[in-house]
Amino acid sequence: MSNISAIIVSKEANEVEIFSANELSNYLGIMTNDQIKITNIASGKCLYVGFIPDNAEYKNQLFDELADLHDDGFIIRAYGDDIIIKGKNSRGTLYGVYEYLNRLGARWYFPGKEHEFIPKRDDIFINGIDIKESPDFNHRSICIHIWEKGFEHWVDFAGKAKLNAIHLHSDEGLDDMEKLAKNRGLDYNFRRHFFGEKYSPEDKSDLDANRKLIKDYIKILPDKINDFFLWPADVVLQIYDNPENWSIADITLMFTNEMAKAIKEIKPKGRMSFLSYWTTWGVPKNIKPLDNVFLEIAHMHQCYSHSITDHSCQTNSKEVMPDIDGLMNVFDPSETHVLGYWLDASLFGRGVYKGLEGRLPYIGNNIRQDFLYYKSKGIKNISTFAVGLNSDYFVKFISPTIFQYSALLWNIKYDLDLETRLFCENYFGETQLSSIFSHTEHIDPRYKGTEAWNELADYLKKSMALINKVLKDTKNDLYIMRLNKLLREFEHVEKWMLSA
Template identity: 20%
Template structure:
């Protein structure tokens, strides 16, 4: 049960006046001797109340025993109360208590929680109830009402999160670290993202391990004052066994299928010294970071990263990987650290083919990247997702329910920079995961491009991760962004979602992978139908843009123009995909599909030069838009996957065709 009171209980009392005619009705009281999270919570209430009304509200520290009394000082209008762990605001077995109460009665507002982070979340609930909205990162996406009076109705509500761990993870492949401007833009994006995560009740963030110290130094203090804990790790197993050891001790490393020891991939899990080196280096990483979670994943390969020596050949990739994870977890446990460790169920380690019980208290991290995103995971009629759903059930049994979900709702690589709104699938996914007993979930993003192309996905994820029973309505999201135009925008996005869901039935749609001529014909029909629907959506989007511009609302017009450009990019991508699938279908009769899909031959370029020319013309048009200073696309996408990544991706597609 996520929220103890799904609808607030209205008390028999008058509304509480917080500000009247830009004058505060009192001060904000907070407990003395609290850490930076509670202090930040009080400052946020004061700051946004000032932005709403212009009123300067004082923040004062009071002894806790005074705040615990039923009668507060007469000039205290908002009281922030920390209750003891034995007096939790709701009954909970969670180790992380983010629950809170918001009580407005008898002329006072009380924010009560047993953790300082709970107080922060209560503060944002209060601000939301006076009209503040933060649907996406950055100031351009927030809405702060303006009023000389601030009044809140009498009410009493209790909130408890549906998921104990609510996490975003960012992949910065889009950032050119050697370029100072890219670095500055990444820092700008990251600080906006962290600020938004706090407002959306996200309590974990995993910056990529390649992010330089100068960037971390900007976001880590922000994370700390918002109570957002940092998770570390990733595809680090190859790094935990230093590659320079290969020259002196090649037996530490994996053997490939040819019987050769090689310094790529992971390691030889049958080698006790290799296991010890990896475990000790992981322990050192945990000791230095003080992180609550260390993710230890193998080389990021579909398959082929594990060992084929005579001893390891007796074990599956899952068994080899589990042996490594258990060695790391054991080293951390023996060092008396509380850092959690995971086993990622991903590619060739998805199915828990262990042949034995798991010997250490590991989490499994379920990463179903090849699933179908056209349907919810528990859709019984989807053969692909049933396979992944069954794998999740097997993992829960193998790991005694200690599960963590890794989802890809903001993955620009997986979706090939295509516009893919998935909010209805996300709502059903998070409810299905919750019904299965999972209480930890994370979502992958690629910088500000993900806010642009998958903004509704990220918002839906954050909302449902906090309250899985929340009433989801895309119109509310778009109304927060586009105000009186929200309904029209939601209608256009509904058409886009209907067009794009069949495209993402198969993973990595922009790869254009085909199995045979029948499959190729099916994919071409899917693409054609999507293009017809996107053409209609584009027509309506341009008409709406014209109406916005005529209304004189320049800010909303520029925001919507960016979405119109995104729709144009998506249509371009699909035209390129159609050209590639047509070329591959024609070549199927001449060479095996695997060979066809693994090389780009010169005769394909010559035979399909008319498609290549058409694709290049479209590509040049998009590049011209990026170079045009009047276009909002460069302003939104500089330093992100979209600006250079999407164009480079298209160039690679054109070469294949």
């Protein structure tokens, strides 16, 4: 039996607040085996979701405190027999609900109900609770195809992970996103390659054709979209009629400025991203962005075995970080978007990673260092490709990097070591496995033959020995299934290393 009488919502509660109350009721019901009613009438110990009682003497103080928070921020506070869960906006209330459940021991590790951990307990009223949180980054998202198997699980997981947006990697399914995202208050957009592969600072007829192209296209998109992530072709770009011998970065920024002007003609609030990626990577020297042009950094060539700020890595210290530093002198850091590859299974299944089949490396500590670097530069908007992270992926692989990414976006001081131990206890029934997941994998084949590569091989062998040891002592069928999956994953990586 629970020690809470009811969950209280306002009579004027909106869709997100009602969903928040239902989520709280459902999960508390799983914990206690006792369904807690949702009502507008208070009696006994109550959880207030999304509003503050009109007669509460603390009402003005709470609203003043909420006003100082980030839009996604929330307060959870006990007042006698009442606990208030209130966000600055409705989405913040939903995050507050999930944080309350988190404090009761609930965890959502990966998309899908089978990856939840909901403990059994009777005492669900947290006496004296007083939490006030705001995220470290404004925009926190993934970029994925809507047709990925299990996409609906990602929509569900996003709120629980405090991600506030899902961006599609094409316009396919865009019309479905309003309905999918509505009850969680999720923002949505899309990012795609749209323009051609040839660019010139002199060809006015080509500019005119592309102005018409983008204006016609924008007219058929949802009205709520004002930020446009429309990229050049995903090939080596070609430059022609270039008498000043400008760089590709300069010429494509000039082109982006012209497209941004065209957008503004039909959408006064419209903005356009300049994609710094692959052949456009580098700092423009001759062209400055218009006010409605913002930077989008997609450094696919980053070495993910090291953080961006690791000076021992030649790729990151010589080819990535200096250009980002330079770009911050051209573009407004606070408007800049980073589109990373930390969760991109498609990246970790091609090129030098071919044969790895998309298996994400364990790089939680690197992600934290990358985020610290972005934050130091004033960058507030972070996304990652999550292409290939579908239901089939989670049948084969176990990747703590996924929940670590979202947790670090919300709180850059997130305790990786503590939560890794809890993950191992909750997911496998054995905390000693945390040594496996706390290791930073130097999995880039460019290090083959080096000490780092040899250390990875040794780490795999020791990890498999530990998994086998735990398996021998495990009786729980679910834990046995997960441990065998983890063992197969490490055998797969070892086999890939031998063939790389």
